[in-house]
Amino acid sequence: MVPAEYYFLLAMVVFLLGVAGVLYRQNLIMILMSIELMLNAVNLVFVAASRTVGNVDGQIMVFFVMTVAACEAAVGLAMVIALYRRYGTVETNFLRALRG
Amino acid sequence: MLETVLGFFRENDFWLEFLITVIKIIVVFGICAQIPPFMVWFERRAPAFMQRRKGPNRVGLFGFRLFGLIQPLADTIKLIFKEEVVPTGAHKFFYHIAPVFSLFTSLMVAAAIPFGPPLVILGRTITLSVVNLDVGFLFIFALSSLGVYGITLAGYSSNNKYSLMGALRAAAQMISYEIPLGLSLIPIVIIFGTLDLNSIVVAQANVWDWGIFRAPISFFLFVIAMFAETNRAPFDLAESEAELVAGFHTEYNSFKFSLFYFGEYVSMFVLSCLASICFFGGWQTGFISQNDLTSLLFGIQPLAVLVGVLMTFLKASFFMWLFVWVRWTLPRFRYDQLMNLGWKFMMPIGLFNIVLTAVIAGAIAFK
Amino acid sequence: MGEWIAFGALAGTIIMCALFVVLGRNPVGCAIALVIKLFALAGMYGVIGADFLAAIQVIIYAGAIMVLFTFVIMLLNVPPDSRSRWDRPPVEFLMVGLSVLALFGVGIYLIFGAFAGEGVEVLTRSLVTEQGGNTLMIGRLLFSKYVWPFELASILILMAIIASIVIAKKYNTEES
Numbered sequence: 001m002v003p004a005e006y007y008f009l010l011a012m013v014v015f016l017l018g019v020a021g022v023l024y025r026q027n028l029i030m031i032l033m034s035i036e037l038m039l040n041a042v043n044l045v046f047v048a049a050s051r052t053v054g055n056v057d058g059q060i061m062v063f064f065v066m067t068v069a070a071c072e073a074a075v076g077l078a079m080v081i082a083l084y085r086r087y088g089t090v091e092t093n094f095l096r097a098l099r100g
Numbered sequence: 101m102l103e104t105v106l107g108f109f110r111e112n113d114f115w116l117e118f119l120i121t122v123i124k125i126i127v128v129f130g131i132c133a134q135i136p137p138f139m140v141w142f143e144r145r146a147p148a149f150m151q152r153r154k155g156p157n158r159v160g161l162f163g164f165r166l167f168g169l170i171q172p173l174a175d176t177i178k179l180i181f182k183e184e185v186v187p188t189g190a191h192k193f194f195y196h197i198a199p200v201f202s203l204f205t206s207l208m209v210a211a212a213i214p215f216g217p218p219l220v221i222l223g224r225t226i227t228l229s230v231v232n233l234d235v236g237f238l239f240i241f242a243l244s245s246l247g248v249y250g251i252t253l254a255g256y257s258s259n260n261k262y263s264l265m266g267a268l269r270a271a272a273q274m275i276s277y278e279i280p281l282g283l284s285l286i287p288i289v290i291i292f293g294t295l296d297l298n299s300i301v302v303a304q305a306n307v308w309d310w311g312i313f314r315a316p317i318s319f320f321l322f323v324i325a326m327f328a329e330t331n332r333a334p335f336d337l338a339e340s341e342a343e344l345v346a347g348f349h350t351e352y353n354s355f356k357f358s359l360f361y362f363g364e365y366v367s368m369f370v371l372s373c374l375a376s377i378c379f380f381g382g383w384q385t386g387f388i389s390q391n392d393l394t395s396l397l398f399g400i401q402p403l404a405v406l407v408g409v410l411m412t413f414l415k416a417s418f419f420m421w422l423f424v425w426v427r428w429t430l431p432r433f434r435y436d437q438l439m440n441l442g443w444k445f446m447m448p449i450g451l452f453n454i455v456l457t458a459v460i461a462g463a464i465a466f467k
Numbered sequence: 468m469g470e471w472i473a474f475g476a477l478a479g480t481i482i483m484c485a486l487f488v489v490l491g492r493n494p495v496g497c498a499i500a501l502v503i504k505l506f507a508l509a510g511m512y513g514v515i516g517a518d519f520l521a522a523i524q525v526i527i528y529a530g531a532i533m534v535l536f537t538f539v540i541m542l543l544n545v546p547p548d549s550r551s552r553w554d555r556p557p558v559e560f561l562m563v564g565l566s567v568l569a570l571f572g573v574g575i576y577l578i579f580g581a582f583a584g585e586g587v588e589v590l591t592r593s594l595v596t597e598q599g600g601n602t603l604m605i606g607r608l609l610f611s612k613y614v615w616p617f618e619l620a621s622i623l624i625l626m627a628i629i630a631s632i633v634i635a636k637k638y639n640t641e642e643s
Binding site: 005008012014018020024027029030040048050057066069073 | 520
């Protein structure tokens, strides 16, 4: 079998790509997608760890993370739609109402 | 020569399994590939029969007309040899990948369907489904939920507002009706206590054990959701020709168009098989058990398996006929009616049905 | 050996698609790349032995969340990013790169320093089959030990439904 470290490494790479996406992208929808990348990476760590720990508690955590991710996506996209209605754009560099 | 080959497979179990799986894939694909041509023909002959017309009966081969059964062959040849026109401004990659995606998801679902009882040849048991999963139910839901992408991508990439509208409608419809479809099958899972499709069929040996008698509400919900999920009439808003030209596949022609058709008919077939497995006992005849049937057929197990496979196809073909029957009987729904039906009528009933089934199953278990 | 091959192929797909999600300009392309990535991740769950999660991953993520994303992208007709990919002040690149590198260092330390040598397979396939399969194990635990979080999750979903309807609803702005 593949040692859990390799799964952790892969998860970390994906997580960091997600971090880079959140910091770097300007489109709000793309930022939300990057957040999904990060959540997924965490899920992979949970699943890989659950096998080495020897119970399925980790997999249940993934179940809950998925629930939260679904809620986050729904609310986040609703906010994106509301923002689009208000300002006509979803790019962060045009959304500067709070910048004074 | 033959002896060496046989000896190799006897020694290497992995490669034997591999070979069997490849054969199963080819057979299932072959079955699925025969469905669309036949259904294209049937879908024109059946309404002709209902409306007292003749329908396509002319095309023949070597002077044999065969009720026009060669017609789909002629249609296919025409479609394949048509010139391919890619619209200007289309997103090339997605435009080409969308029909493939649509077909891929339908065919993948077919992989989990058990078409017959396990076959015993030379002491080796072969299940008659390509993948034999503990979570066959979830596998089917997972892959059929991906069917939306083929449609949305087709609509998006065509650079045509009618296509995009049709795709958005289709996507909204499929997401909405996936929920009642899932909710309608949960009572089946509760009753039979397994997610494995083969075990569900095994549990329905007697006619009165069939899903339709144990969960009648589920059956009705499933049939309605099945029509909506495959975008068929009376829920074919995605391709309502009077408003949207042809919906998401307006800009598709030649072979790619036929791939969409292929995908649609395969998913109809797969859902028909699923309906027959969950509610009509799949490959069970209903009154005679598999062992009795084998002894009745002189103890030749493959013959009994053949009877089982025929039963599956018989039951599935009933639903295929239902698809055609309903299409030529009912008018199309309006969009708001469709959404109201899905969210305000079917979803509450589905939830109520789950609670009811759970209470009854719990009462039986505690008795 | 089989697991290594599957891991390599799936990991390659995952990283390629994740890169595309972060760097691609067309939102629909990014969404589709993310779908493929989620699918590959589901395959990886299957390889690890979490069959239930593999199916749930595809149903929830690829079948629901990403459909929502593509839906919104098409509904708003989001154009590709207005600024070019590299047209940024160098300070921004530096900050993104530094923060990612710092996190990378911490992660490497944690994986190979703090947790090294824990890669022994305890939950083997045969053990799972002995206990009635992956789905049954998760179901048992979910409805006994984790029943309260489970109920709370359903309330969370209800709240999210109401919130997203309220937020995305079209109000008549001239009246208010």
